[in-house]
Amino acid sequence: MLYQVTDWDDAYANGPHIPGADGYPPRWAQAAAAFRDHRPPQTVRRGHLFRPKAAAKGLMVFIHGGYWMRFSPEDFSHLAAGALERGWTVLLPGYVLAPEARISDITVEVAAAVAEAADVADGPIALTGHSAGGHLAARMICEGVLPDAVASRITACVPISGLGDLRPLMRTRMNATLRIDSAEAAAESPALLVPRPGIPVTAWVGGMERPEFIRQSRQIADTWAGLGAATDCVIDPGRHHFDVIEGLERDSPLLERLLA
Template identity: 35%
Template sequence: MGTPAPQQIWGTLSQAERDDAYNNTKAVANSADIAAARDAASAAFRARLPQHLDVAYGPAPRQKLDLFPAADAGAPCLVFIHGGYWQRNARELFATYAEGLAAAGWSVALPGYTLAPEARLTDIVAEIGAALDWLKGSGPAHGIAGPLVISGWSAGGHLAAFHLGHPAVAAGLAISGIYELGPLRDTYLNTALRLTDEEIATLSPLRLPVVNKPLAIAYGTREVPALIHDARTFHALRAGAHAPGPLVPVAGADHFTILASLSQPDGLLARAARSILADAL
């Protein structure tokens, strides 16, 4: 499988090879089983803590948050954004990944967002910004008043990296993200995304000024090469600008199993979230 960089390599790939370069589901044979177990665990977790679910931060149907406030309103809060290439999945399916940090005394907030093609990526980015605005202004009324650590997986990793500069955010943990959008226009993903030149230029974290806040960038060592390349390149860009935050390779993890270490209080990604916040304070 080829990678999208350097560009001359990307240019030699067939359409099928370009599609495969970003097809995580195809790359992980048991991805459907992993997703089914995730969905069941998330439903059970939400059923145990139903007090602050489906809280609206905007008027659209998917502009809602699931909130899991800690006993201490001043505790840190992980804001976890789901993935699905901006066109699949929902916040409700990812509640299980709140369990690790919730058990460690953190609050967790999971924002939803309108999916493509109903929304353009520009609109999706704006919705996450609106969710962060809501958490800053209205979070304390729901028991969330501590520092926000923005995180997300896959497309959510992109959205987390993009919003690191939001004034409400103290630090970030981007997991298996896409930080250069240009190659996606040459793949099956663009049928729904319909990316424009302006969106690629203004929404790709690798093309934007470096935000000087702590950001941990995680990837699985068994991910598709395109995502490994993006993670390493984004970290190198930030390191070159002396921006704080480690590169976190998760040994043996693929695009779907990487999140398991967020579900346990002592998991690698849960520890990375605590560490990156410590760097910010």
């Protein structure tokens, strides 16, 4: 079957294709606030660090999405629950949003936050993120982003509904805010870059997502496999762009893939 995009704005528009989409962000914020009331985090830079009650087994990093333009760690604190319950320290890094920051700036800021958390959290590091955060999670394991000592501890990278190729976004109206140009797309698209060796990568995406997100997930898994990385692409049946992250809240195949 031919796959052709004629409306790039619609290709990356999730809300109009998800029943009750407007209700998700306020529910996220409410659940996140309730979780912080129960498990107050340590404030780090613009983000949050949650520590388990016993000695930590490792560091899990979740990077939020919102097309690099919306949200903050305060909207997603509850997604730390699953890893925290398993005894992992959890970092939710924040970053300056577009248009104040370009995507290249955000990459540097998130890398600094991950490196700082790695200094205070021992053990393996598991990276994940959602949508634009999936892009940033993948970006963290590209060559030259994280210090070698930090990168050597990474045992898994799981971009969820990640954006590995920024070039199509240049065709959307949101690029008036993001300001991606050809040079930045080439420099900041994980699918066009080389991953560090030895890090298993799972591109995780909902089966009910927009075709572009499924294509992007397959693209990075296939491209990086061609560069020698151990990759997989999991299409989570029945999940859409807004509920595909819920597996991080509890034991689930998603959390198992990230922390196993």
